[in-house]
Amino acid sequence: MGGINAVQRTSTYLEKVEEKDPEINSFIEINPKAIKEAKQVDEGKRKGRLAGLVVGVKSNINVKGLRATCASKTLENYISPYDATVIERVKAEGGVIIGMTNMDEFACGSSGETSYFGETNNPAALGRIPGGSSSGSAAAVAAGFCDVALGSDTGGSIRNPSSHCGVVGLKPTYGLVPRYGLIDLAMSLDQIGPISRDVYTLALMLEVIAGYNPKEATTLKVSKKEYSKHLNSDISGYKIGVAKEFEKVTDPRIMKIIKKSLKVLESRGAEIKEIFLPNLEKGLPTYYLCVFVEFFSATRKFDGRRYGYRIEEVCGKEVLRRILLGKYISQKEYSGKYYKRALQFRSLIKEELLKALEGVDVIVGPTVPKLPHKLGTEIEDPLVMYGYDLLTVPANLAGIPAGVIKSGEVGGVPVGLQIQAKPLDEQKILNVMFALENS
Amino acid sequence: MRTDIGFEIHEQLNTATKLYCDCPTDYRNAKPNTNICEVCVGIPGAKPFPVNQVAIDSVIEIALMLNCEIVREPIYIQRKHYDYPDLPSGYQRTSLPIGKNGNLLGVGIWEVHLEEDPGKYDPTSGKVDYNRSGVPLVEIVTAPDLHTPEEARNFLKELTKVLSYTGKVRSEGGTMRMDTNISIEGGARVEIKNINSIKGAYRALKFEITRQKNLMKKGRAVKRETRAFLEAQMITKTMRVKEEAEDYRYIPDPDLPPLLISQEKIAKIREIMPEAPHLKLERFMKQYEIGRDDAWAITSEIEMADSFEEVCKSMPEIDPKYIASFFRHLIKKKLNYDNISFRESGLTSEDIKTIISKLNSKEITSSGAELAIRGVIEEKKPASVIINEKGLTRIEEEDVVVKAIEEAIKENPQAVSDYLGGKTEALNYIVGQVMKKTRGRADPAEVLKALKARLK
Structure with a gap:
């Protein structure tokens, strides 16, 4: 990033935020030291691959000195005493953190409407939901408030808002990016990942944050990869799997757009193969049972003794629903019935996906089966809301990587294409995205 | 009336660092909340480090010493949820069994597993000290194979000896905590919590047996319940009845992959682990032709047993019976009098050899030997120096x-x-x-x- 004036770049973004974010509401807190940090870059005191790039951070990732509120009243006044591992890495590479982005409360949501700090608007389709739960991160990138943002994805929380906001986002393989410092939704599913406007920056951020953390039991012992250097839009010979089941559950207007992109990929030498995912729809109930139980466990520390409020007393409807359901189904008398069965189905779905991936390089399809609703629409039935996640949860259940890039628009609303691959095949996903970006 | 007693025993492991982070395990001398980090205080977003390998190895060794089979399937670390101020994340991590189906002195050992200690809550000040949070514990669960408070006491003493032989538990004492369960024929099973010493266990059982037998005499039922032992009053008191049993909502901790223990690891630990005290006692009686009482006294501590063997080996001219008697009547007696362990006494095999050889050659008397031992322990000087300085040489004139x-x-x-x-x-x-x-x-x-x- 030689030649960039970091201070200038950061202040331009800050001015834009000040002017336009009141309408979007993508940030909860702005980093008061952003300019100071940028200055250090310009003075050559901070160098690295991200030098001068301006980064937004989801409010469930700890950044020392800033508030990691999880967009909840529960942690309204929680100031992080430490940096998450990904933040250490971003800082070490010269990234300038502009602020903490808005999100669904405790990452429990797919619309960006459940934040204690107010809903986020969709900069790409004003008046509609931006998607969630990394709503602020995707919206901030889409609105041009920063170069790149970090989000977290438990069942689609990076991919869903990336799709609705028309930006690129990637959920890495489970264990590729350290979770140390990410406030839990469901520990066995959560992954931190980047959201950006272009594939190169996405790849660059991924290579900075990815890699083994010896102080964390669930990160993978894999060597560092330079995804940005190896970006290649030549995808001739790529085998692309498409499942009939996608079409069954997706809005035909969305499918039409996705099919156009598939044609583009074919024209660039990729080969389309049909795959079968008969258990696709079982992913959703399996996913939610896992989330409820793990989230209940994760929130026990918010007991009102240390962080001001007991979570059940101050949280929103959806967070409370998940805690109570998690508490209910993890009872001794039910755990066999629900949680263990969910874990069994999880293995089944994982096997099915990995088997489908054996014969292809990537699986391509829609990200979200329906278009984002208009802000202000009351959705009372949680199952209707959960329906947004149908196509994104399988990647989390299987631990595989998945990326999203804009495929087209339906009446001015962006539609994202989802690319899933085998564990640690992030490069292939990025290459397919790169090919689409360059066509 | 048949009485069955079983135990769940917790003892802190002797590791330098905590179970899921690098913090030192000193919580006794360190100022409150100084040996802490994000992990052991449960700051939002912190994740456990991979499980402390020294702690895992210690539990394997203890399980092997108790004749357990080591579990070869993946061993999950569970989250046990409950709400208490000393528990920073609202759950305690506890592993599934690492060892199973063991025995000690004919008492079945159902399982041995790994746990973490919570912090320390002071209800009076309302303050919590997290220095102890995350200190590794071994938990040993016995079958209800004990039948009297006396038997229970002997078993606990032997268990303590086995644990101290391994050197894998904290030696400063007072770190053992246990729950006991007791059922008397005709009554329900009662669990007693909050026992902190062998003496406490003995007293709690004595009280409980009397209480239950009195109820039965009056024709009243002994309810299934959990009781707390109140050490100061030496009584037990109802904590909760069965209907209120806590549901810990156990789940495998998603932050920790299950442990896998290899055959090589087990073989390696088996190779270096010490001989169990009761086996050592039998061997000493046979090999050195010494009496049970002598062998019992000498094997009460592994350091003393090792020293005895070393002295016997390097003084083949002296009858092991004589050496055994010296250990029991001169050394052990003094240690008991001072209430210190052999290790704490600072006595070395060299000191002992010097004293025995001078005694044998009649250069000193048995009283002189006693004074020499006292001098070594109290003044921390070698025996040869003490004998000279104090002029303990036998009077010839x-x-x-x-x-x-x-x-x-x-x-x-x-x-x-x-x-x-x-x-x-x-x-x-x-x-x-x-x-x-x-x-x-x-x-x-x-x-x-x-x-x-x-x-x-």
């Missing part, structure tokens, strides 16, 4: 002894007349006075002989 005898007779006319009147034990008193005058350097047997001749 007869006139010195004769002079002391004459003085003792003159100064203790009552004892003399008692002896002459037929009270033979009065003579021992006079011998003692002579030994005092010669500072233990006279040979007590010689003194006795001389006194007898003098007072004929």
